């Protein structure tokens with residue numbers, strides 16, 4: 001959120017290097033789905049720390065509340081009841097921004113500095129630079145950013161960049177009573193996750209694994225799943241997320257090439273004019289209508 | 294004299310107003326669309342009071358242009374059907390580019406190139422309108438699945454590039470072909486000009502047709 005930061009690896013709508021003198025350690029938040037009891041303490045903590053308030057909703061007959069992420073609810077618990085090889089299971093996933101190493105939101109954003117990625121891996125929206133076009137929503141493979149009706153800016157989980165910057169862990173991790181959310185360097189968290197997977201496997205969850213999708217070069221919020229072979233059963237977690245091919249074409253080389261081609265066309269026209277000269281009415285025709293002019 | 298009655302009326306006042314309304318809104322669309330197209334053009338937002346205003350007004354200019362262009366293309370639709378003679382005309386483009394019009398087949402009020410340009414403009418305007426609605430986040434994007442929005446973003450950016458290229462060409466032709474701008478600015482053209490560039494139309498008008 002701070003405007004002045006010396007450790008920016010990527011900045012939206014910018015073609016030159018960003019201030020990157022300082023290098024910080026890569027961080028990650030690990031969400032161990034197998035330990036989550038669905039108490040929503042993290043959801044409440046997130047609202048409390050960030051001082052956002054969602055409107056009172058209606059009961060939909062399920063625990064999900066609100067039913068989807070909003071500009072005020074940057075994280076929501078998603079509950080699903082599924083039949084697996086182990087019988088009926090209640091799977092609870094904390095949804096929110098994944099802080100992709102290769103963020104589709106940032107790639108799509110046209111406004112200089114509206115989205116930045118710090119060297120610690122956090123992808124942060126800088127709402128004061130946001131123009132409200134919603135391109136980030138088009139670019140995100142996880143359907144995360146939400147456009148506010150109140151101010152036409154987009155909001156999402158900041159990975160508590162303000163807390164992390166001063167050495168604190170995210171509010172949701174701090175508050176989790178079971179230790180399902182832990183925070184540290186990506187390396188440490190990976191190590192911890194591997195231990196958790198080994199433990200789950202020893203308890204009969206043979207397809208337990210880590211969800212750190214390679215299609216976006218890994219994420220800085222990642223999961224331990226009991227059934228890592230079928231992420232879809234966790235309320236539609238995508239199996240192989242990556243930046244859509246359409247977004248890559250849209251934001252790829254075609255634009256600078258097209259701009260260059262148009263400029264070339266303008267030059268071409270100018271040189272045609274000075275080389276061939278303008279197309280004027282011929283002498284004969286002028287003679288025929290001498291009375292005119 | 295600009296309105297010398299000896300000159301031939303090529304565009305009526307309402308046709309001219311319609312054309313220039315379309316032209317002005319088109320330029321505004323290009324200037325408000327390009328900043329979002331690539332960071333290189335982002336400084337253009339300063340012309341419109343910043344990025345947010347640029348983002349807000351672009352699609353409304355779009356609607357205005359679609360109405361204005363729609364009226365114009367409906368009005369001129371019959372004059373823009375390609376005939377075999379027009380295709381013949383297209384085969385002499387190289388000579389024309391060299392400024393040699395002696396062997397050009399006769400053309401009516403619009404020549405083959407103008408008709409073809411008109412048809413391409415209609416096509417790309419339609420693509421821009423449809424894709425533009427889909428990527429209009431404030432009111433419409435939520436109605437479409439995300440893959441449609443992504444596809445539309447590509448279509449809109451690509452169609453915008455093509456149509457800006459076509460209009461640049463159109464503008465250059467109007468400058469290069471001396472006095473053709475007069476037709477759209479003041480309505481009338483000299484008979485010599487008409488005979489040289491649109492001889493079939495010239496004969497028609499002289500003999501009392503339209």
Ligand code: HEM
Pocket residue numbers: 110133319322323325326327329330331347348349350351352354355356359418421422423424425426428429430446449450453456457
């Ligand atoms: C026909 C009606 C049109 C509509 C409804 C429309 C709508 C839109 C919308 C909603 C956007 C997204 C940005 C924003 O919300 O302001 C956009 C972007 C854009 N528009 Fe249009 N537009 C139209 C016509 C045009 C035309 C004629 C041009 C070309 C001169 C154009 C060029 C662009 C460009 C270059 C972008 C940026 C594309 C990108 O980010 O890749 N638009 N348009």
Ligand code: SF4
Pocket residue numbers: 096097098099100102103104105106123139140141142143144145156
């Ligand atoms: S999950 Fe979406 S919003 Fe979050 S960093 Fe990745 S692309 Fe951006």
Ligand code: SF4
Pocket residue numbers: 012108109110111114115125129130131132133134135136137153154
């Ligand atoms: S809405 Fe998203 S893509 Fe558009 S300027 Fe704001 S952050 Fe960038």
Ligand code: SF4
Pocket residue numbers: 045046047049050074075096156157158159160170171172173
């Ligand atoms: S990291 Fe911070 S902003 Fe993100 S969900 Fe947790 S508490 Fe909310």
